[in-house]
Amino acid sequence: MSILTEKIKPSATLSINTKANELNKKGINVLSYAVGEPDFDTPKHIKDAAIGKILEGKTKYTPTGGIPELKDEISKKFKTDNNIYYSADEIFVSAGAKITIYEALLSVINPGDEVIIIEPYWVSYPEIVILCSGIPKFVKTDENFEIDADEIEKNISSKTKVIIINSPSNPTGAIINEKTMKKIADIAIKHNIHIISDEIYEKITYGNFKQFSIASLPEMKERTITVNGFSKSYAMTGWRLGYVGAPKDIINEMKKVEMQTVSSIPYFIQYAGVVALQSSQDCVEEMRKKFEERRDYVVQRAKEIFSCNVPDGAFYIFPNHSKYENDSIKFSGFLLEKAKVAVVPGIAFGNSGEGHIRISYATSMENLKKGFDAIEDALKEFKK
Ligand SMILES: Cc1ncc(COP(=O)(O)O)c(C=O)c1O
Incomplete structure (x- = not known):
């Protein structure tokens, strides 16, 4: 294999999401907070525009x-x-x-x-x-x-x-x-x-x-x-x-x-x-507002469990979990196993990310509530 490609790591975020999907296929219900994509559908007027051009033969x-x-x-x-x-x-x-x-x-x-x-x-x-x-x-x-x-x-x-x-x-x-x-x-x-x-x-x-x-x-x-x-x-x-x-x-x-x-x-x-x-940018604003409501919710929940900064943009929180465990790979593994919640270990984002996990809140409020309840429950029995 090439020396260059051998140096490259697979994407941690995509790999974790694949793992969560595999578990779901096996009938083990896992909530994935690993992926970096909006859960909303592409707005209809945008989809219609593309379909129209396909039908025109473009x-x-x-x-x-x-x-x-x-x-x-x-x-x-x-x-x-x-x-x-x-x-x-x-x-x-x-x-x-x-x-x-x-x-x-x-x-x-x-x-x-x-x-x-x-x-x-x-x-x-x-x-x-x-x-x-x-x-x-x-x-x-x-x-x-x-x-x-x-x-x-x-x-x-x-x-x-x-x-x-x-x-x-x-x-x-x-x-x-x-x-x-x-x-x-x-x-x-x-x-x-x-x-x-x-x-x-x-x-x-x-x-x-x-x-x-x-x-x-x-x-x-x-x-x-x-x-x-x-x-x-x-x-x-x-x-x-x-x-x-x-x-x-x-x-x-x-x-x-x-x-x-x-x-x-x-x-x-x-x-x-x-x-x-x-077109009108209302659809962008609607999604932004939903993300903001979710941000407020997950920050509040995360602050009760971890130490957590308030993010001013994007759709991730990056809480510090070191009061439970320093190793973010171990901690994410624990959450996957016990809470059935997939998150990305902070170490994937560089050495200073150690002790953190990345949680994407690009998912429904219902899923967020479920997942945070499960995390809270799992941590009650957490042994360092
Ligand atoms: C910071 C950042 N830049 C770029 C991208 C990639 O965007 P695109 O889907 O346009 O390739 C992502 C996707 O997760 C991202 O988080």
Whole structure:
């Protein structure tokens, strides 16, 4: 097998969900809080748009990097929501945000270059960096999952080419505030470093918290790759539709990778994206509100059992369970066995995730109540 792929770990979150599904098939009822996808169906007007285009016969190859109609809508979206002015040739569409991160990194780093990743991190970042022959460098957040920009700067070397930021964050739900974004921007400018800003959870924020796009800051658009997609905002995970805004020279490199691998994204999928962006955003707000109600509920329950931060976005909590057990793999195993609840061990999100579990509340209130009751019951008999 290849030395490169042998270094790559399977996705912990996808693997745990598969395990929970297997147990369910065997008749053992397991509630899965492991998966990172909205439980809502894709809104009907979006599905209808795609079906209409399939019936029209729009089923052929399309231009690599996105159809003009979708790039126009994305350009408007960036202007309105993020205060960034990307023209059509600064926009690139592919099969989900995940692959765009891979293509972007492949386009800007060389073997041995270092990429700074904020920890706890989304499980795919280090593996994608390794797949691109780069070296992940981890910078830990504090106990409230806040970033200290000075810590980032301390970890910069002559080989550092990229800093990956993710706000709101998977797994912690933390949002990077504007002040910290400015500090990170200053560091990127001073050391001539690219930023990959993963804004996939942008629409899922709570209270007064709003996602702030680093590329909207002076001198940042030319060094930032702004990543977004339809999976989380529009409950479109299985459609595989994501995009980036970035400088034209980076987009051109990404296009070459896409041309020789994916080729292009089906017209009907991209058209669904056009309709999602053009139509009323009420469906997005309805889902956001539901997530907020669930967030309030799970935080309250989790605080009674663990020590738990209040996340300002995304649909995860990342409670600390170390008063019961330090080892997050052991603890998740215990919850699966005794409470029949699947969660992701915190260690999957980096060493500083140890002692935590990630619980996704992208599931019904009824399932959340059931699961938390079961966790509470199981912990009564927990022996360290
Ligand atoms: C932080 C983060 N970025 C990117 C993605 C991938 O999104 P997509 O479905 O568009 O590939 C996920 C999915 O879980 C995620 O949590």
